[in-house]
Structures are given as structure tokens and as C-alpha cells.
């Protein structure tokens with residue numbers, strides 16, 4: 366029987382403090398997790414179908430090729446713990462590739478609406494598989510829910526969302542995930558993580574600045590979300606979307622560039638922008654295979670498998686800890 370558990374979300378004052386800290390720095394920033402209100406999730410879904418945005422298609426092609434091999438590395442009866450589960454489509458590739466191997470499914474995400482929808486759909490499509498969703502910011506320490514008790518835990522973090530974290534955050538996340546996943550029964554912790562691979566800026570830049578302007582709309586939407594969360598007056602019309610390849614850091618960056626000198630109020634605080642000044646809204650690291658393995662090793666994980674799509678655009682690592 367399926368069951369959905371809602372754990373309390375992070376308190377609003379903490380989010381407001383994070384927003385103000387970001388807008389108060391010399392390089393203004395906003396937390397990328399704030400892209401994903403209902404409108405942002407919809408826009409991101411559209412991004413995944415854009416001709417320029419190869420990331421999702423490459424990962425799906427990888428799963429078409431290798432889902433059975435990846436699922437075969439899971440211990441029998443394991444709870445499949447999916448971090449950042451916006452929908453269940455990728456987890457289902459593993460579940461359906463190895464019928465009976467997974468004993469439970471635990472989608473973890475910050476968006477309650479997405480989790481409820483997953484629970485509903487899974488009840489229809491896989492009624493015999495216990496599902497327990499956890500609404501949480503997975504960058505915070507996470508406890509496995511009751512449905513995972515007595516089972517090995519098999520972590521799954523697809524989508525290259527890990528690329529949206531800076532290396533210090535990746536290290537903290539991977540150590541916490543090791544604690545979480547090794548609290549399951551039996552064997553070492555297992556974690557399968559999808560990462561977009563390093564490639565030419567000629568391929569990367571259009572993927573983050575598409576001709577139809579969907580990524581621009583996604584970037585600008587963060588301002589509306591911040592306005593709602595923190596009683597703000599940021600004007601989306603006053604900013605332009607910019608995507609940049611930072612070769613030194615090995616990452617794509619998204620910025621919102623102020624079209625003119627302007628002011629806004631956010632949670633009662635006056636924020637001033639110079640003409641041309643940017644708010645840095647997102648990093649999307651493009652890890653090489655070796656670079657990611659080295660990072661994971663610093664968090665106590667050892668590499669045990671690696672798969673790519675035919676065009677070698679996207680990689681999936683199996684880590685044991």
C-alpha cells in the first residue's frame with residue numbers, strides 16, 4: 366500500500382534571511398532552489414523538451430541503454446531513495462528494469478505538490494510497491510522514513526542536480542547522504558548519481574540560452590517567487606537573462622542583469638542595483654568523470670561503476686560508501 370508523508374518544510378524566516386544575505390553581498394546572488402515554485406517547475410519541464418537542452422534527453426538515452434545494469438547493482442529488496450524527485454519517470458526506469466528488486470520507493474523533494482502527484486501516479490501504476498515521500502531540503506541531514514526500515518537503501522540522484530551545487534556543498538551533501546544511506550540494513554551504502562559531463566561551450570551556451578526564451582523566463586521567474594516569499598518589489602521587466610561559461614570553475618552560470626540603475630524592497634530592506642549589475646542565480650557544474658570521482662572520494666565514497674549515453678554527453682556514477 367502506498368503512503369505519503371509530509372515533513373515540515375524549512376521555516377520561512379530562514380529563507381528570507383538567505384535571500385537577504387544573497388542580495389546584500391558584493392556579487393548579488395539568489396538561492397537556485399527558489400527557481401522551483403509551481404511556475405518554475407512548469408518552465409523547467411519545458412526546458413527539458415527544448416531542442417538546445419540536451420541534458421534530459423541524454424540522461425534518458427543513458428537509462429534506456431543501462432537501466433537494467435544499474436538496477437542490477439541494487440541489493441535485493443532495497444528502498445530506492447530518490448533525491449530531488451520532481452517526477453518518478455527516471456526512478457521507474459530502474460524499478461521497471463528489475464521487477465521485484467526494489468522493495469520500496471522514497472522520493473525526496475522540497476516541492477510538496479510534485480510529491481503528492483508522484484504518490485497518486487505510483488498508486489495507480491505500481492500499487493504493490495510501498496511509496497513514502499519525504500518533503501525536505503535534502504541539503505539538510507535526512508532521516509529515512511519508516512517504509513525504508515529493515516531494508517538496504519539505494520540512493521539515486523539523477524538529473525545532474527548535483528551540478529547545481531558548489532564543490533563544498535557537494536562534499537557536505539555527499540557526506541550527509543552517506544550517513545543517511547548507510548543507516549539502511551546490510552551492505553555498504555550505494556548511491557547512483559547523474560552528472561552532465563564537461564563539453565564544448567558551443568554546445569553548453571545555447572542549452573542555457575535557448576532561442577524560444579524559455580530559460581530566460583525560468584531565470585526571471587525567480588524574482589516573482591522571491592517577491593512572494595519575502596514581500597519584495599523586484600521587477601522582472603527590469604532585468605535581462607544572461608548565460609556564461611566559466612572555464613576556470615568548469616561551470617555554466619546564469620545571471621539576471623539589471624537593465625538600469627534601480628531600487629527594490631525585499632522584506633523591508635532597500636536593495637540598490639547599478640545598471641549592468643548582475644544577480645548570480647545559478648551554477649551548473651560540468652564535472653569530468655575523474656573530477657567527480659575525486660570529489661566523491663573526499664566524502665568517503667569509492668567509485669564502483671560508470672555509464673554514459675552513446676554520445677558521451679551525460680554520465681552516471683555508482684558510488685559505494
Ligand code: AVI
Nearest residue numbers: 412524525526529573580649
Ligand atoms: C536542474 N538542473 C540540473 C538544471 C541545469 O541544467 O543545471 C537547471 C537549469 N538551469 C537552466 N536550465 C536548466
